Amino acid sequence: MREHGLAACLRLGANESPFGCSPLAVAAMRDDLASIWCYGDPQSHELREALARTHGVAMESLLVGSGIDDLMGLIVRAFTGPGDAVVTTLGTYPTLEYHVIGYGGRAIRASYRPDGRVDLDALLDLARKHEAKLLYLANPDNPSGTFATKDDVRRLIDALPEAALLMLDEAYADFIAPQQLGGDIDDRVVRLRTFSKGYGMAGARIGYVMTTPRHISSLQKIRLQYGVNRVAQVGAFAALRDATFLQSVIDETARGRSEYEDLASRLGLGTIPSSTNFMLFDCGTNERAQHVLAALMRRGGWIRKPGAPPLHRYIRATVGTKAMRAAFADALEAVLVEVAA
Numbered sequence: 001m002r003e004h005g006l007a008a009c010l011r012l013g014a015n016e017s018p019f020g021c022s023p024l025a026v027a028a029m030r031d032d033l034a035s036i037w038c039y040g041d042p043q044s045h046e047l048r049e050a051l052a053r054t055h056g057v058a059m060e061s062l063l064v065g066s067g068i069d070d071l072m073g074l075i076v077r078a079f080t081g082p083g084d085a086v087v088t089t090l091g092t093y094p095t096l097e098y099h100v101i102g103y104g105g106r107a108i109r110a111s112y113r114p115d116g117r118v119d120l121d122a123l124l125d126l127a128r129k130h131e132a133k134l135l136y137l138a139n140p141d142n143p144s145g146t147f148a149t150k151d152d153v154r155r156l157i158d159a160l161p162e163a164a165l166l167m168l169d170e171a172y173a174d175f176i177a178p179q180q181l182g183g184d185i186d187d188r189v190v191r192l193r194t195f196s197k198g199y200g201m202a203g204a205r206i207g208y209v210m211t212t213p214r215h216i217s218s219l220q221k222i223r224l225q226y227g228v229n230r231v232a233q234v235g236a237f238a239a240l241r242d243a244t245f246l247q248s249v250i251d252e253t254a255r256g257r258s259e260y261e262d263l264a265s266r267l268g269l270g271t272i273p274s275s276t277n278f279m280l281f282d283c284g285t286n287e288r289a290q291h292v293l294a295a296l297m298r299r300g301g302w303i304r305k306p307g308a309p310p311l312h313r314y315i316r317a318t319v320g321t322k323a324m325r326a327a328f329a330d331a332l333e334a335v336l337v338e339v340a341a
Ligand SMILES: *Cc1c(COP(=O)(O)O)cnc(C)c1O
Pocket: 015, 066, 067, 068, 069, 070, 093, 138, 141, 142, 169, 171, 193, 194, 195, 196, 202, 205, 206, 207
């Protein structure tokens, strides 16, 4: 906005939840503010208790951190050494690679399949070939929005080479029906969850790991004692109790996705079916997608696009509120006319 001299923008670029967070969470956080002179509970005890109940897992299988981005760094540091290979998908969520490179590892990349799905077989082949320590899968994936079924994920886990762990980034799990998610605590899998997306608390910076107590104790050794904001812990605890609010977000997100599908077909753009709170619109070529992005920005529409083939011909827009969706539809329609000219 500063670069473009804009006073406001249509903020659909970071897959935040424009529906906000639970009013119960807001109230709980407000009530806690005067206690901000105290550090938060270093064990996040109450929150872990609540999460253990929610997921039907032991508290010893849970570790809370300041968002998935933070927890990813701990996992890379705990489970890889300099020179070790970590297998990921070219163009998927980039923070993983940032940590791998920072800790001296090697990021090995498989390509997306032409249909925009993650190529699980290619990931496995690379993990075998490079004796990878970690295999990264975002499921549902960002930026493609695609989802691998729990049977596919099961097969991937069963076929993992001995030395490799699956880092399963479930940032968008809240948008998937629980029975469609594999839920096991498994020694070969480190699962990551966040309050940033469905729960609408991206600015609070809070997320958690689910895995076996053995792996949790490795992560305990290197996490920061007071690394998690106390107000965020209080907010997350309250948000977990408000299933009604979460459901309203899930429902409105599904409505928004189907509006985006309608918009795309009205404008003659393809899409990739999304299981998340965002959607890809096919602009035909990377160049056209870049032009659309820039033209939207000039009108105050902030969205993003994948940078690598085969998805670089798409633009990615977060599902906004009804008003934001209407504004996006108008802006996109106008921009396509402008870009065609
Ligand atoms: C948004 C996102 C994250 C970031 O999660 P935080 O808890 O906010 O750090 C991680 N992974 C994926 C795939 C995401 O899209």
